[in-house]
Amino acid sequence: MSLSLPEEVLLLTLDEEGRPLGRQGMAAGLGLAGAVLMELALAGRVDTDREALLLVAAEPTGDATMDIALARLPDSRDSRSALMLLAREEDALRGAAMAGLEAKGLLRRQEGRVLLLFRSRRWVPAGDRPEAGEVLARLRRALEGDHVPEPREALLVALARAAGLLPVLLPADLLAARQDRLDLLGRIEALGRSLGAAVAALRVARLGG
Template sequence: MSQALSLPEEIVLLTLDDATGRPVGRQGPAGGLALAGALMMELALAGRIDTDRDRLEVLSTEPLGDAALDGALARIAQVEDSRGALMLLAREEAALRATILARLEEQGLLRRVDGRVLLIFPERRWLKPEDRPEPREVRARLLRAIETDDIPEPREALLLGLARATALLPLLLPAELLAIRQERVAFLAGLEALNRSLAQAVGDLYSIRMRSG
């Protein structure tokens, strides 16, 4: 039985195109802030931190055995507010993402392909193997959560709230669906208390980043 994916792993999989293995769209600061938020949500769910829109308290520094989560916890151990922690982790996006990609590759959930664009520029893609449904199922679960009126699992609500707060949803899901299900998306994003607080902080930072260019 495969191990359940963490929220950071799901964010990384969501931001990779299912067909090409390239990053989806022009994410700007969205990808980094979404990953930072996912790391903090997972740490909160694991009982390592307590956080809301402003405050951050480290409850335990005991390692979880996950290199990305343990690295994130070590980075924010001396930070006292959630926005500061999110900004710090977003700045470390490249290193944290590389750690998660390596783990997903080790689990057989991604396949690294190195090539060149125009025979000159090096390019690395991360393909989702056809014989492993888990990588594509992340996006499928988000679609089902929005299309149906069922109450989703808490992790789906958290993931959707993060993607909504950073304006990633239009890159991940059909525009027509999002247009007719706006109320449903807003409802799901507010289901979890952790989502309401931390996703708001992520959204605040995203808005500031976009205004500052």
């Protein structure tokens, strides 16, 4: 089954009970926005370097998550502001991607109530599906290996790093031993560098405040 980068990242951010892993708040929104832009770049819909992002084709893709993003993006913009713009659309992007994963049988929707008054919704991974484990295995192989990575591999590592997932998903000794590899993978793709810079700037702003 083919999964988009946003779908892969969202699978990694849920534990077996549907509880969120990694960073929350604006950083989570940036991670999802980065995944969407990276998928659009791989599909040839946007062209980007570290500074500029150009909308190449705005026709709908048939993927609800990608089409929400395409409808929001202007013809051209610098990469960091494009990330911030889509991060503000996190609820719509996340909802569309979660619905897509549900349609593929990878998530189950659980409805409930908080304090008997407020409706709540949780997305729980389907326990009999191997896809989340396969994404994690690919992430680990990209970090452990010394091969020249495919763009999708490098982008997956950059996204997991930006979302704060690596310390949650991988052993600390592996991350310490492969720091040079991790830094290399983060520099390979322009969008990965822009995403890392945006998340770093957000953390500095929070510390400064």
